[in-house]
Amino acid sequence: MSEVAVISTFDNDEECAQGILALHDARIDQFRAFFPFPSERITEAIAHARSWGPSPVRYWQLFGGITGFLSAIALTFGTSWEWNLIAGGRPIISVPPYIIIMFELTILIGALSGLTGFFVHNRMPVFEPLPGYRSRFSEDKFGVVVQCDEGAAGNVESVLRNAGAADITREILAPAAEHH
């Protein structure tokens, strides 16, 4: 049997969120939603359907920040020890001014690390459109795409139509294998 993508288009985020919840109630969890802006309604519906917690990107930023902080300690303390030069009778290691360097490097490496995590977890850059993507999903429409066997597509369409989808189409992803 062929694998198809059932592509449903919604006019607003509220109906799209209802579509996602309807799919979840019908125990259909193999879907992907597309939306042009981060709608709170859709985000909540997806969090409910997928049991998602906060994004793992935050760990990247945390560990990046810690790395930056430790790097700054190594840089300031290390170079001061290396340059064992007393200037103006002040101690070789003067912690208060070093805090500024620690702060800046915590921010810098933490932010860059968070950005790296964002690209890694989104598998970006992406060079090909994902199955079912339509350009209007980046503009003013909301899409829910379900990948399923052709036999189950009818049921998926009916769930999405009842939830308020404005338009539903099918796209064949993998044709059925021929039997000899």
Next chain:
Amino acid sequence: MAAAVDTNLEPRYIDVDHQVQRAMAPGSLKYWMWVLFCAFLTALGGGYRTDEVYTGLGKTGLTEPTMWAPYITNFVFWVGIAHSGTLISAILYLFRVRWRTAIYRCAETMTVFAVATAGLFPLIHLGRLWFFYFVVPYPNERFLQPDFRSPLVWDFFAIGTYLTISAVFLLTGLIPDCANAREVATGWRKTLYTIFSFGWQGTDRQWRNFQMVYLLLAGFATPLVLSVHSVVSWDFAMTQLPGWHSTIFAPYFVAGAIFSGCALVLTLIIPIRKFWRLDEMVTIWHLDNLAKIVLLTSLIVTYSYVVESFMVWYSQDALELTTFNQRYFGPQGYLFWMMVTCNCLIPLLLFSPRVRTNTVWLFIISIFVNIGMWLERFVIIAGSLATNTMPSQWRFYTPHVTEIVITVASFGWFLMNFSLFAKFMPIVSMTEMKEGISWLRQAARTSYPYRKAA
């Protein structure tokens, strides 16, 4: 009973796209004339700078004791300008302030190019430009002492971090908007937007990670805003020079930075909304709120001037009293009073809602504020240096053509980059405008005095 609202006149998601994309349409002849004019100013500055490198700093009016005059004034001015961008994009984002959505991209863009402009001035100030890498004494094969107690080293780390984080914040926010622009663009523009969108398609997974990284970047950028201009202020406050050695400098500089930055956002966004017909996106409601921030920070800056002067009087320190006496009534005292007029008196007009909702008035006031804030830095830097602790050395700075042209060229350079970016990239965030469309509709309905007149 509430008045009926004609919902046909209210913006829809697709209207947001159309209006922003209209602003990105190929530029008119006037637009390119403007860009060419800015490029000419930049080239002129480049020519004078080349001559300065060839001849030496003797070409300028920089001499003992006023070695830091217009170039470091420009540096502090442009760093200060950059601050409102992060305030509007990061701090107001954390507080979920809805009116920021229409102007934050403009403010962020201004931030990045302002820091990039500021970064040129320490290099321009160097007599021997080819030794610029001495500013970064790491790795230390040149045997320069890496002194982490020096405010100039803090400055290097602070400005470098700020430029990087501002650029990252701007480019991250651009990703969904470039994906949007990619869908309607053709030719090389499609390639450009495809590159900057990194293949973004707005899936649930992508948005989940986007929201997290954007929130965290905003959280990281917030203390950075407050720290960077504090560090810049310590370039002065850490010295013993009368007029510089003051504990109030950090908050005073931060408030001044936000004041001048918000004013420059007004200076930039008012012509943009007029010439590129973005007035339904950037409404009077947005400008009114921005003007209130300008007014608030003007009052804080005024308070800082009063406290600074009061502390000098209260200390009865002879050196400080002499410096401030020269600042108010010396040969360049008129600059101080012009500064007070521009920064403290003229912004008081913004108490009037009629002024805050009149774009011509706002534009004029914003220009005065920027003149005033440039003068503030000049008065602090050049004025204090001129009257140091050795009266035999006293000498007030007089500018030569070279510094004047390079200063004007910095505005040309900044405006050229900003104008090009605003034409080729979405200068209003389509994503956030759609997210906050209910607030935009509310703004469109808001009755302002000018609407009643219309």
